[in-house]
Amino acid sequence: MYLKRFSWFVIVLLCAGNLFPVPDALAEEKFAIKDIQVKGLERISIGTVFNYLPIKVGDRISKEDVSGAIRSLFKTGFFKDVKVSINASVLVVTLVERPSIAEVKVSGGNKISDEDLEKSIRGAGIAVGRTFDQSLFERVEQEIKAQYFNLGFYSVKIESRIESAGGNKIKVIIKIAEGKPARITDINVIGNTAVSDKVLLSLFTQKTTRTKGLFGKKDQYSQQQLRGDIEILQNYYLDRGYLDYVLKSQNISISPDRESIYITLSINEGVQYRVGKVGTQGRLLLEQKKIDSLITLKEGKIFSRKEVSSIVDSINNLYGENGYANARVSAIPKTDAQTRKVNFNFLIDPGKRVYVRKIIITGNNISKDKVIRRELLQLEGSWYSLKKIRNSQRRLQRLGYFEDVQIKATPVAGSVDLVDINVSVMEASTGSISLGGGYSDENGVFVNVSYNERNAFGSGNDVVVSYDNSQATTVYDASYTNPYYTKSGISRQMELHSRTNDATQTKTGGYITQTDGFGFNYGIPINEDRKIGIGFGFEKIALTTDINSAQVAQDFVSLNGSENNLLSATLSWSQDTLNDYRFPSSGVLYRVSAEGGIPGGDLTYVKSSIDTSVYFPFGEKSTLRVRGKVGLASPYGDTPDVPFFKNFFAGGASSVRGFRARSLGPRDVGVNTDAIGGTKLFNANMEYFFPFPGQKEQDSSMRLSLFLDAGMVYASSEALDVSKLRYSAGLAFTWFTPAFPLALSLAYPLNSQSGDELEAFQFSIGIPIR
Secondary structure, three states: HHHHHHHHHOOOHHHHHHHOOOOOHHOOOOOOOEEEEEEEEOOOOHHHHHHOOOOOOOOEEHHHHHHHHHHHHHOOOEEEEEEEEEEEOEEEEEEEEEEEEEEEEEEEOOOHHHHHHHHHHHHHOOOOEOOOOOHHHHHHHHHHHHHHOOOOOOOOOEEEEEOOOOOEEEEEEEEEEEEEHHHHHEEEEOOOOOOOOOHHHOOOOOOOOOOOOOOOOOOEEOHHHHHHHHHHHHHHHOOOOOOEEEEEEEEEEEEEOEEEEEEEEEEEEEOOEEEEEEEEEEEOOOOOOHHHHOOOOOOOOOOOOOHHHHHHHHHHHHHHHOOOOOOOEEEEEEEEEOEEEEEEEEEOOOOOOOEEEEEEOOOOOOOOOOHHOOOOOOOOOOOOOOOOHHHHHHHHHOOOEEEEEEEEEOOOOOOEEEEEEEEEEEEEOOOOEEEEEEOOOOOOEEEEEEEEEOOHHHOOOOEEEEEEEEEEEEEEEEEEEEOOOOOOOEEEEEEEEEEEHHHHHHHOOOOOEEEEEEEEHHHOOOOOOEEEEEEEEEEEEEOOOOOOOOOOHHHHHHHHHHHHEEEEEEEEEEEEEEOOOOOOOOOEEEEEEEEEOOOOOOOEEEEEEEEEEEEEOOOOOEEEEEEEEEEEEEEEEOOOOOOOHOEOOOOOOOOEEEEEOOOOEEEEEOOOEEEEOEEEEEEEEEEEEEOOOOOOOOOEEEEEEEEEHHHHHHOOOOOOOOHHHHEEEEEEEEEEEEEEEEEEEEEEEOOOOOOOOOOEEEEOOOOOOO
């Protein structure tokens, strides 16, 4: 009886063992691996598989080890199917590779640059040569959509698919349907009482479809622009005393067709505060008067956060100029809600005075270190001066030797009062050897051979040797300029020239002059921005005339003979605060000069002029230049008249564009009516410079401009009559090519008169207009 019951118990237990396995520790069976075989590989090397396979020959493995091996190979992303089996102690790995990407083709994306699109696609894991995974499609679509959403294209659609490229390779096709950008239908500000809706909405750079004006993209919605507009709104209130201003909420809603945007901003203006007591605290070290002169906040004045920030910057700069590079200035406010006043203490911690250990110069592959060091006002061993650093950078940029100049201070490790100054330059092309020809609006067809090096052999010296031959002129010219003839910064220029000018070819008098001479010019610095120029020269002038020559030329020969020796002197005073040699955006260029024949020569006269250019920055990339020039020439001594070939001229690319070069003003009274120039000059110009469309941000070699010119020359017997001025307006293009500066202009004369010689298109080569 009991034996029968026990037998049934054993049977049940055995059945249960089949239905419910015993623990792995009891049931696990180990296999010794004598070899590993890999099947199915096409592109991926067997070494790569063994690198990821956690099983090696000689290992004893279990079923769990096999499962782990399968998981490891799947995790690589290289395979879409992995099978592992054991056959007579041989581990057989059978693989099916995922296809690789042979080509990625994108179409329809115009609003986002190819570079940004490629960056998004690569960021999502899709690139030529990579293994393709279907799940990446969703990711790449989201990446591209995010970029379009930032630009306001909410109806954008992305279609992705693959095509076979053979050999287990595929093409990834991404098609973008950009759709229409979402336009702002309404902007609404809620909660404002002190400031009108009209004023607040005028602050927004984004406009509604109703108010976008002539420039049609201002109503296109952009998340980034909205963030900027919200910040502008906040600054507006904080700069007008509303310290408690807060943006409570912003609601952006979009229409069902995803093409209309509605913006609602809820704000709390708070109350307006005025300035209370203002003081300073801390370890001042500098004179109290100097600090107080920078604090423009006065009691009772409406509080402005912008003004407070400006004061903090000014005090920081003051300490920086005196060697305290690590000075910290904080504006500590204390508001009184009852009186609606805010008291301020400017807390000053100058830190330790910082000294310059050494100056490190990099990037100068051509220019010698001394050429750069002599322009640096900051010296090794002296205390750090922010003002000297900035002026040093400006001096280097004005040389024209470098495309970019960066000067940065780096703390010396382990020291709180020492810095190294790193001067990094990117050298520009400063020299050229050219053989060429072309057409000039002043001299017609020309041939030019020249060598011009403004930084000869990296020395900072200027060497020019040239030969010019045109239908009007033949010029041999050579000059050598040493900007540091003396250690104190006095410059010297030596110049030789031989010029033949056939005025019959330029319609300016019908005579020929042959001039041979030499000269010396010295530049003496007065201070950082001002310089005096002194020069002396000698010229032998031979004049050839005939009965068809201008009457002024025939009269000159009658009075002075056909050959004259001219002993000349020049004196000038100049101020140059421009921030860049090629394309200044701020500063003043001011020059007063006088030249003339002095006793000892055959001709005595004085020719003087004042020339001023002022540059005003407009934003980060645009500049307005206002320029004016006046000139006066008169004889003295035994010379009855100013030599006519020393007259002022007007008209042309460097004067009044749209009128033929040197064509304005008095004309000859003899057998021809060619322009002969005048002894009085007035020239004015207003020009707005802006980047060339599509120009890369780092490219500073070209610019466009809109201009308005005015000018005229007058005879000695005439008064300077403003009603006789000629005006023109137009578009100009300036390009610093690798070989020479090139200026083109297209001008429209605004008040041309009968007899004026017009020339709409003009250009000049080799002379940058500054």
